[in-house]
Amino acid sequence: MMRRLSPFVLLVLLTAAPAIARESANPRGRVVRDIVTGMTVSDAARRSAQGAPLASSATPASVTVSPVPLPAGAIVLDSTWYDLQDMGSLGARIVIGADGRVYVTYQKDYCELGGGCPPNLGSPQPYPNRAMGYAVRTAGLWDHRGKVQDPDLWGCCLTEKLGGHGSIALAPDGRVAISQHMNEEGCDLRGIFYLQDAVGATTYTGELTPIISPSYLFPQVVATTDGSFTVFGEVPKGGQYDEVNDFRISHLASPGATFGCPVGWQMGAWTAVAPPALFRDGKPAFPSMAAASDGRVGIAVGDFGGNLYLIESSDGTFAPATVRTRPITAYSDAQVTATDSTSTQFRPYIHCHLAYNDTTPNVVWSELQARRSGANVVYFDHRSRILHWDSQRGIEVVKQVAAGEADRYDDLDNGLNGPLSGFNTISVDWPQVGFSADGRETYVAWQRYADTQVDATADAGLPGIVTGIGFGDICISVARTGESWSAAQNLTNTPATDERFFSLAARNSNGRAQLVFQAPATDQAGVTVIGDRGATPGNLLRRIAYLEAPLTASVVGVPPAAVPSIATIRVSPNPTHGAVAFALPRAGGANDWLEVIGVDGRAVARLATGAASALRWDGRDASGHPVAAGIYFARLASDPSVRATRFTLLR
Structure with missing residues (x-):
């Protein structure tokens, strides 16, 4: 069940509770001018009509402002x-x-x-x-x-x-x-x-x-x-x-x-x-x-x-x-x-x-x-x-x-x-x-x-x-x-x-x-x-x-000829039904790690490269369980200049 409160009530609760999470799309839920009619809508009147207490709504009387530039080229x-x-x-x-x-x-x-x-x-x-x-x-x-x-x-x-x-x-x-x-x-x-x-x-x-x-x-x-x-x-x-x-x-x-x-x-x-x-x-x-x-x-x-x-x-x-x-x-x-x-x-x-x-x-x-x-x-x-x-x-x-x-x-x-x-x-x-x-x-x-x-x-x-x-x-x-x-x-x-x-x-x-x-x-x-x-x-x-x-x-x-050569990790076979081999663009170092990343950005496996230029992964996570079928990326955690490589794991 997804709990949803009126955004107006949520704002009032924010002033009284230590942790009231976002339960609807807009955590403040405020509109000063109704966009359809163009008429001014009083936030205070709206809260009063809902029977909710009024939170502070004062606005500073004056603000010091300065001109600002557009982005370069705009x-x-x-x-x-x-x-x-x-x-x-x-x-x-x-x-x-x-x-x-x-x-x-x-x-x-x-x-x-x-x-x-x-x-x-x-x-x-x-x-x-x-x-x-x-x-x-x-x-x-x-x-x-x-x-x-x-x-x-x-x-x-x-x-x-x-x-x-x-x-x-x-x-x-x-x-x-x-x-x-x-x-x-x-x-x-x-x-x-x-x-x-x-x-x-x-x-x-x-x-x-x-x-x-x-x-x-x-x-x-x-x-x-x-x-x-x-x-x-x-x-x-x-x-x-x-x-x-x-x-x-x-x-x-x-x-x-x-x-x-x-x-x-x-x-x-x-x-x-x-x-x-x-x-x-x-x-x-x-x-x-x-x-x-x-x-x-x-x-x-x-x-x-x-x-x-x-x-x-x-x-x-x-x-x-x-x-x-x-x-x-x-x-x-x-x-x-x-x-x-x-x-x-x-x-x-x-x-x-x-x-x-x-x-x-x-x-x-x-x-x-x-x-x-x-x-x-x-x-x-x-x-x-x-x-x-x-x-x-x-x-x-x-x-x-x-x-x-x-x-x-x-x-x-x-x-x-x-x-x-x-x-x-x-x-x-x-x-x-x-x-x-x-x-x-x-x-x-x-x-x-x-x-x-x-x-x-x-x-x-x-x-x-x-x-x-x-x-x-x-x-x-x-x-x-x-x-x-x-x-x-x-x-x-x-x-x-x-x-x-x-x-x-x-x-x-x-x-x-x-x-x-x-x-x-x-x-x-x-x-x-x-x-x-x-x-x-x-x-x-x-x-x-x-x-x-x-x-x-x-x-x-x-x-x-002008496109710089980009170091990449070669993956084979791709797609794979289980184990996969990674060919690195260079030999690793003592503190190098190859990470296998899911599409949600989480690392599902980490392999120490040592001095090797080739590694093998068995398709299992750090706990030894087979990871789900899907799209993954292989990347060198210690060297962002090496482009991550995408591969597909089938089950």
Whole structure:
């Protein structure tokens, strides 16, 4: 059984109990401004309505701030006072065309179109023109196309120009499709998408989904090879936004029809994708959608504390006959026995991401530590990790937080005072996967937070309890077929600049990572509109930036003669049914050890090399028991310059 408390109650308990663990996705559960309606929600009023005592919510009256730089090589595309780009479903906001053009969408307040700049935070709706913006880079030059909208929709029921929280896709004919939840025809706020009227045009046609209750929001759009489109939408947990109540898709077989007021929607019915029974409490974590080159559309979705799934439709309609649901993990609560930080069990948090390398699905997700507490399983942001799966490599740990790197981010989980990494985020999180343009390299990127990079002026409205919000950096690791993941590369490396809400391109050119992200103009971490900086933080300007960062572990575009020889361990036979031989690139030393590592990062066997250059392992662990079938890595613990080698053990 997984014990789950209201995040609001959990915060109150944190002030009174020595160790109350994370039992729901967001340990603080606070939202100052409701993201759907834009209305201010009083944290005090909400707690009072729940009958809970009020924790301290004072915010410092003034904060000394300083300008901060963008990462080296990054350029500013735009700026916004509304500093939230994504709730957690990690839709694509950047696409690289086959001709090298870069297409970017982002959420912007557009206060210059009405409401005033900076926004009036005392207004019932400070951001009346919030929507997705669009920019494209051609031959090195950026062209800013402005707000994505369709004035032909105005005035059907009434006119409302508030939207946002969308994604971008590139249709086979070269037109851009951008989703957002919008209510331009004034009949209902819901997920829809906008299709360019022609390649390069600055006008769009709104492709509307049906109105149903509840409304499906925070949409993503994908374009398939046959010219059809699939829009995904979710019903959020209003005021918490740490999971979703439901998600569905709407399919457009062929664009061309125009909306007929009031119910002439062009898109098909909202179609259920997964039964609630698939998820432990009936509520999935944030889903992520992508399209393959063969016309398939997939949705990766996790379950906080549970398992991860890939749900694919052969044609994007998600009609029952087209759907295949594939469990990626096989976790159970029975596997969790340790009651403290020695636990080797980890479970999915709330973020995952899907991208296709041609027709091969790749899924990445974040996990946090699971511990036993009586009959319950509870969760801690301790040694959290990023994992990758594809059908060839299986499940692999790409990054796991090391001791001394982010030790403080589970303090609140332990009932102590400590920092948070911010809204809906753990110490390594927001994982995304992409590829080199030729598909030979796979890139996994994530946000990371460190103990040494915390903004102590941000307290989530709980001074003395929350001791700061982390400054985010964006890191990445590279892998090629048959090779292990490279050491993490910090792409941004700005100790006092808080990079968040990044989106990594699915295809990246010339051995570089291409991404768009949000970063503040000052050394103030966290998400203002969601409450990371307390109830009255004032207006804080955020920059929308583009970065094209060379990858140190990439060999794309490097002539073969220029690629340095990499020392590796040779394994034979591979795959093996039992014993395996390791040929080392050099003779060992007195203190050398070869380790056999499982995909969870744990060493299952250690072999002293001595002066030998070849070793044999019998497929047993340190206790003499045969290890389970699966994927393993052989590495020299004493020499990180020797690349670990992957091999498969069959039983």
